[in-house]
Amino acid sequence: PGSAACAKRLYEVNATTADRVALALDLATESVVLLKNDRDVLPLSGVQQHHGRSSSSFEDDSSRTAPRQEEERDTKKTTIRRVGVVGAACDAPNDVDAMLADDGVGNYYVIGGSGRVIPAAVTTVYGGLVDALSEANESFEVVASLVDSTEAALALEADVLVACGGATTAEAADRATLRLDQDAFLTDLARSVSQQRLVVVALAPGALVLSSFIDDVDAAVVAFLGGAQTGRAVAAVLVGMATPSAKLPVTFPASEAQTVAPCLDAECPYDEDLFVGYRGLADEAVAFPFGHGLSYTTFGFEWVPQEEQTPRRKTAAACWDAVVRVANTGARRGAEVVQVYVTFPDAAAEPRRILREFHKTPVLEPGETARVPVSLCRDTDLAVYNVTSASFVFVPGTYQIFVGASSRDIRLNVSVGL
Numbered sequence: 001p002g003s004a005a006c007a008k009r010l011y012e013v014n015a016t017t018a019d020r021v022a023l024a025l026d027l028a029t030e031s032v033v034l035l036k037n038d039r040d041v042l043p044l045s046g047v048q049q050h051h052g053r054s055s056s057s058f059e060d061d062s063s064r065t066a067p068r069q070e071e072e073r074d075t076k077k078t079t080i081r082r083v084g085v086v087g088a089a090c091d092a093p094n095d096v097d098a099m100l101a102d103d104g105v106g107n108y109y110v111i112g113g114s115g116r117v118i119p120a121a122v123t124t125v126y127g128g129l130v131d132a133l134s135e136a137n138e139s140f141e142v143v144a145s146l147v148d149s150t151e152a153a154l155a156l157e158a159d160v161l162v163a164c165g166g167a168t169t170a171e172a173a174d175r176a177t178l179r180l181d182q183d184a185f186l187t188d189l190a191r192s193v194s195q196q197r198l199v200v201v202a203l204a205p206g207a208l209v210l211s212s213f214i215d216d217v218d219a220a221v222v223a224f225l226g227g228a229q230t231g232r233a234v235a236a237v238l239v240g241m242a243t244p245s246a247k248l249p250v251t252f253p254a255s256e257a258q259t260v261a262p263c264l265d266a267e268c269p270y271d272e273d274l275f276v277g278y279r280g281l282a283d284e285a286v287a288f289p290f291g292h293g294l295s296y297t298t299f300g301f302e303w304v305p306q307e308e309q310t311p312r313r314k315t316a317a318a319c320w321d322a323v324v325r326v327a328n329t330g331a332r333r334g335a336e337v338v339q340v341y342v343t344f345p346d347a348a349a350e351p352r353r354i355l356r357e358f359h360k361t362p363v364l365e366p367g368e369t370a371r372v373p374v375s376l377c378r379d380t381d382l383a384v385y386n387v388t389s390a391s392f393v394f395v396p397g398t399y400q401i402f403v404g405a406s407s408r409d410i411r412l413n414v415s416v417g418l
Contacts, residue, residue, distance in 0.1 A: 011100070021229070028226035028233035034244040034294040035210075035220040035252075041197050042219045043240025043296060044080060044160065045136045082141045083133060084158030084196070085126045086189070089166040089182055089203060091146040094122040104170045108203040109230050113171030119228035125164050125201055128231030132239040148185035150192050161196050162238065163189055166203035174262035178209040178253070190216035201234055207250045207259070210287060222248075240296065243334035245360065247293035247406065251278045254287050278407050279351035291339050291355070291406035297330030297366070301338070301403060301411035304371060319377040320416055324403055326372055328364035335363045338372045339404055345397025348384050353402060356381045376401065382418065394418075 034042070085091075092108045099105045099118050106112030109122050123131075126144060133140040145152040153161055165180035180186065180202060190198060190213040202208060202222040214220060221244070226233050236242040253259055258281060260272060272280055278290030304323035326336055340357040344350040361370040376382055382399065383392035398417050404410035 024227060025229040025232055025236075028223070028229040029236045029242050031224060031226060031246050032233055032237045032242075032244055033222045033224075033246045033248055033292075034237065034296075035202075035222055035288055035292070036214065036217070037219045037294050037296075039218065040296075041160070041199060042221075042238060044083060044133070044140075044199075044238055045138060045240040080159040080197075081139065082143060082156075082158045082160075083129065084153065084156040084161045085129055085142060085144045085146070085164075086153035086156070086161050087164040087182055087185060088146055088148050089125075089164035089180075090144070090162070090201070091124045091126040092164075092166060092203070094119060096120065104172055106168045106170050106205070106225075108166035108168065109225060109227055111169060111171070111205060111225055115171065117227065122228045123231035125162070125203075125231045125234050128233070128235030129162065129238065131232070132235035132241060135241075136239055148182055150185065150189045153189055154192060154196075158196055160199060161189070161193065162199045162201060164201045164203065167205055167208070169205035175205070178207055178256050178259065179212070180204075180208065180210070183212055186217075187212040189213075199238065201238075203230065208252055209254075209256055210252065211254055214287060224249075243296045243332055243363075244293065245295060245335040245337060247291045247337050247339070247358075248288060249290075251281055251286050251290045252288040252292075253281070254285060258284060258286065274351050279354065282352045289406050289408040291337075291358075291404075292409070293337070293406070295330075295334045295336065297328055297332040297334040299334075299336040299364075299405065300327040300329045301325070301405075302327075303412060303414075318418075319375050320382075320399075320401070320418065322374045322401075322414075324372045324374060324412065325369055326361050326364070327369045328366050331366055333363055333365050335361050336405065337361075339406065340374050340376070341402040341404070341407060341410075342376065342382065343400035343402070344382075344384065345395055345399065347397060348395040350384055353407065355407070374401075374403070378418065 089108060094107060094109055096118055104112045110116045110118060130142050133142055143156045143158055145156055163186055165182035165186050167180050169175050186200060198217045200217050200220040204222050204224055221237060223230055223234050237244050302325050304325050324338055326338060337358055337360045339355060341353045342356045343353050356376060357374060359372045364370055378394040383394050386393045396418060398415055401414050401416060402410045403412040
């Protein structure tokens with residue numbers, strides 16, 4: 001009886017309401033990460049034609065204390081009217097029967113395993129774009145080739161091509177590769193386009209290796225298992241109904257050689273210690289760093305002088321407090337995620353730079369500012385685990401505190417003796 005009741009609640013009760021659908025759309029939209037946007041190709045609505053692309057590789061930039069200046073742009077402008085949606089992943093099916101038959105099966109919208117929530121139906125990227133472009137104030141023609149064929153894609157003669165790729169994962173198994181299932185198609189397409197702009201949509205279950213094509217595309221976004229609203233969320237960002245503000249929760253490595261490979265042996269030596277993920281790649285060039293995510297607007301960061309700060313209630317623990325002022329310096333409304341990283345004293349033997357706080361600003365209009373409080377306390381944020389005492393302890397010394405828009409896009413830094 002218990003299991004039957006559980007099955008009924010899991011698979012038969014319809015808990016969908018208009019409010020929950022709206023919430024799912026908001027969450028999915030705010031989770032779409034803009035990886036790359038050469039020459040402001042995106043948003044599609046109102047953008048202009050251009051020629052030329054640039055590299056996507058990020059090097060550490062911790063010495064920079066001012067917002068990055070825009071590069072000179074050589075553009076040839078032509079208004080977009082014909083949008084081509086290409087690749088099978090843009091219209092990937094949501095096979096409910098297959099997932100119900102095997103709890104280890106996932107797809108481009110949900111993970112496989114006990115933690116999944118199976119949507120009865122999904123809006124695909126193609127469906128979302130058709131709807132979103134029809135609602136835009138401009139006149140768009142949407143054409144499609146929903147197969148993985150470069151020849152068919154180019155035959156559409158579109159001003160811009162939106163090409164999709166995806167990958168799946170499940171709880172009980174490692175992924176065979178970090179590349180998209182459509183890596184070969186996307187690579188061939190990226191090398192074959194000439195006049196069209198090319199935007200890649202990646203539907204991902206985690207970190208990706210995009211090195212075979214990413215430098216040859218104009219723009220790229222990634223959506224992490226967005227569920228039923230995946231297509232509407234991606235379309236809202238591509239068209240410009242929403243300004244992206246999401247950040248990568250993982251590093252996108254330059255190659256799989258930068259990752260810890262799966263081990264199928266009875267005994268597996270994992271000796272990386274604390275140096276995993278972005279902590280272990282601090283001295284290496286990566287494709288897209290931890291915390292990375294672009295916007296359609298720009299933001300400036302500055303410290304708020306002590307005399308301008310509002311006095312705050314003193315806490316029992318000793319804390320270092322500061323306030324960062326974030327300004328929307330661009331032409332579109334948007335939000336920024338302020339990330340606070342700490343470099344510990346050498347005696348702590350910690351990785352070079354560790355995320356300790358992050359705060360998302362409200363949506364800011366152009367020219368509007370927001371104040372973001374930062375508070376790093378000795379017994380929590382600045383404590384490290386001591387294996388001898390089996391407790392967290394504070395290590396006195398000089399701390400380097402970095403504030404930025406990603407782990408490698410540092411805007412402010414300060415040294416503090418504690």
